[in-house]
Amino acid sequence: MKRKRALQLQEEWSDKPCPHPAFAKEYDLGKRTGNFVCTQCGSTLTFREKGQLMASRRSPEPSPDE
Numbered sequence: 001m002k003r004k005r006a007l008q009l010q011e012e013w014s015d016k017p018c019p020h021p022a023f024a025k026e027y028d029l030g031k032r033t034g035n036f037v038c039t040q041c042g043s044t045l046t047f048r049e050k051g052q053l054m055a056s057r058r059s060p061e062p063s064p065d066e
């Protein structure tokens, strides 16, 4: 998803809560930014933030190793 489109989504979604059900890779000026965009609300998450979100969904308890 292009960054411009993500910003549009953010405006449309406003500040409602979003469970971030699906992500798309973020592109800006034709290049990957390395970030991910929620396809529902347009929020930008870094690779790390997305990873943490996915990990927290897989297991409700935080891992003691991390």
Ligand SMILES: [Zn+2]
Binding pocket: 018, 019, 020, 021, 038, 039, 040, 041, 042, 043
């Ligand atoms: Zn979202």
